[in-house]
Amino acid sequence: MTPSVPKYSAVADALVDRIRAGIYKPGDLLDSEPELTRQFGVSRHTVRAALRALYEKGLVIGQRGRGTVVQATAVNPRYRHACNSIEDVLQYAATTPRQVVARRRLVVDEALADWLGCAPGYSWWEVHTTRRQDTAGPVVASSQIWVPDAFGDAINDIEATDEPLFVAIERRFGCTFAQIRQTLSVASASAREATDLGVDEGAPVMCVERRFVDERGGLLEVSRSVHPAQGFRYETSLRRVIGT
Amino acid sequence: MTPSVPKYSAVADALVDRIRAGIYKPGDLLDSEPELTRQFGVSRHTVRAALRALYEKGLVIGQRGRGTVVQATAVNPRYRHACNSIEDVLQYAATTPRQVVARRRLVVDEALADWLGCAPGYSWWEVHTTRRQDTAGPVVASSQIWVPDAFGDAINDIEATDEPLFVAIERRFGCTFAQIRQTLSVASASAREATDLGVDEGAPVMCVERRFVDERGGLLEVSRSVHPAQGFRYETSLRRVIGT
DNA sequence: TTCTATTTGTTCGTATGTATG
DNA sequence: ACATACATACGAACAAATAGA
Numbered sequence: 351m352t353p354s355v356p357k358y359s360a361v362a363d364a365l366v367d368r369i370r371a372g373i374y375k376p377g378d379l380l381d382s383e384p385e386l387t388r389q390f391g392v393s394r395h396t397v398r399a400a401l402r403a404l405y406e407k408g409l410v411i412g413q414r415g416r417g418t419v420v421q422a423t424a425v426n427p428r429y430r431h432a433c434n435s436i437e438d439v440l441q442y443a444a445t446t447p448r449q450v451v452a453r454r455r456l457v458v459d460e461a462l463a464d465w466l467g468c469a470p471g472y473s474w475w476e477v478h479t480t481r482r483q484d485t486a487g488p489v490v491a492s493s494q495i496w497v498p499d500a501f502g503d504a505i506n507d508i509e510a511t512d513e514p515l516f517v518a519i520e521r522r523f524g525c526t527f528a529q530i531r532q533t534l535s536v537a538s539a540s541a542r543e544a545t546d547l548g549v550d551e552g553a554p555v556m557c558v559e560r561r562f563v564d565e566r567g568g569l570l571e572v573s574r575s576v577h578p579a580q581g582f583r584y585e586t587s588l589r590r591v592i593g594t
Numbered sequence: 595m596t597p598s599v600p601k602y603s604a605v606a607d608a609l610v611d612r613i614r615a616g617i618y619k620p621g622d623l624l625d626s627e628p629e630l631t632r633q634f635g636v637s638r639h640t641v642r643a644a645l646r647a648l649y650e651k652g653l654v655i656g657q658r659g660r661g662t663v664v665q666a667t668a669v670n671p672r673y674r675h676a677c678n679s680i681e682d683v684l685q686y687a688a689t690t691p692r693q694v695v696a697r698r699r700l701v702v703d704e705a706l707a708d709w710l711g712c713a714p715g716y717s718w719w720e721v722h723t724t725r726r727q728d729t730a731g732p733v734v735a736s737s738q739i740w741v742p743d744a745f746g747d748a749i750n751d752i753e754a755t756d757e758p759l760f761v762a763i764e765r766r767f768g769c770t771f772a773q774i775r776q777t778l779s780v781a782s783a784s785a786r787e788a789t790d791l792g793v794d795e796g797a798p799v800m801c802v803e804r805r806f807v808d809e810r811g812g813l814l815e816v817s818r819s820v821h822p823a824q825g826f827r828y829e830t831s832l833r834r835v836i837g838t
Numbered sequence: 839t840t841c842t843a844t845t846t847g848t849t850c851g852t853a854t855g856t857a858t859g
Numbered sequence: 860a861c862a863t864a865c866a867t868a869c870g871a872a873c874a875a876a877t878a879g880a
């Protein structure tokens with residue numbers, strides 16, 4: 351009966367397809383909102399919701415009095431790591447085979463609790479994984495992941511798949527991550543990380559720390575991934591916020 | 595009469611103030627949308643536009659059937675570089691004194707044109723600047739900036755101020771940057787960069803490349819900034835995209 | 839230059855769907 | 860089962876900016 355995907359989302363997908371197909375090219379004007387209203391048989395409100403979705407992807411920018419301008423063609427992920435939403439993290443994970451190297455349970459002490467941003471004294475799991483560019487390729491990421499004790503069962507689920515741990519947690523425990531706080535920095539490879547990545551100990555690496563937060567603001571997972579300096583690029587797009 | 599700022603923007607500012615003042619704390623529920631409608635005397639549509647602005651800043655997340663949950667208090671910029679919008683770049687620039695080291699005009703050859711993403715054969719300006727943590731502090735950024743020949747006059751404007759070049763270009767030429775495409779990577783310091791930052795040549799640095807694009811999709815400025823690996827952190831927040 | 843038509847941005851109203859407690 | 864809350868979707872009107880006659 352009621353479609354599982356909202357109308358505005360379907361319209362947005364259709365427009366993304368058109369851009370990807372080259373029907374609209376960067377610099378072109380999209381069809382006007384009244385025109386799209388006719389084409390898709392939806393209200394202007396719905397068309398605008400769809401255009402906002404494209405705007406948030408960095409694909410278009412609206413200009414009053416002129417039209418909606420295509421800014422970029424759809425993202426074309428290569429070795430780069432294009433990142434504007436949680437879905438982009440999923441996309442990256444889906445294309446890089448992962449291996450679970452080790453796991454252990456520990457009680458969070460003061461120092462770790464402070465760094466994780468949780469209360470000390472509780473039992474958490476610490477998982478060590480690596481990701482390769484492809485099945486036989488070089489290691490492109492060495493990660494440590496921490497999750498509360500209760501989520502330990504989800505770790506079993508990811509042994510055989512490449513999906514991120516947080517996806518397994520969502521499926522098994524029915525909770526939903528709504529936000530990821532991310533910090534990028536340059537770090538020196540630890541002995542273990544150096545071994546994983548095949549670089550010298552102390553070599554520069556790109557370090558990505560992520561804190562996964564649910565809708566209630568609760569901390570549900572923390573990860574620290576290091577990538578070899580060579581070849582790792584993190585791409586993002588900023589927009590002006592005045593006048594959504 | 596006609597307010598220069600839209601109503602939804604004023605409401606959004608008021609809500610950010612409340613969060614910053616601690617009236618709502620992380621994990622708290624905001625007042626409901628009908629309640630906010632009464633408080634501000636605007637329609638629910640306007641309230642929702644304001645809440646969307648807060649959502650896009652990563653401050654709140656809506657949950658149907660429950661309410662709108664505060665996710666974080668307003669960004670508290672320190673030495674870190676919190677970056678979710680062009681305004682955050684401005685904020686960063688406003689707090690770090692800048693010095694113009696050198697400038698020259700050159701004709702873009704094939705290789706540079708390919709890297710910049712423009713057509714070869716045209717004349718561009720290349721500017722070399724540094725930024726310090728504070729007036730007497732260490733250099734925290736060494737930048738090269740390229741702009742088309744026509745914008746050369748704007749370079750004079752920034753000799754005496756700390757504002758980014760693109761702000762001077764906007765003011766003087768009346769054009770507007772609508773989007774910045776950003777790439778972060780780990781690089782090795784060149785001789786000049788090493789001198790600027792006070793590190794060894796070849797030392798690891800965080801490299802931030804930015805391409806400034808106007809509403810029409812035209813490339814108006816390219817910059818490449820390197821930051822010392824020690825102490826540079828780039829923070830951002832990812833959210834789940836609804837629908838899709 | 840002035841005027842007009844077009845286009846996006848903002849704001850109101852109303853109704854229904856869906857998830858939560 | 861019920862009320863509450865946010866999400867989606869329809870309609871309408873005016874404002875502001877642009878482009879072209």
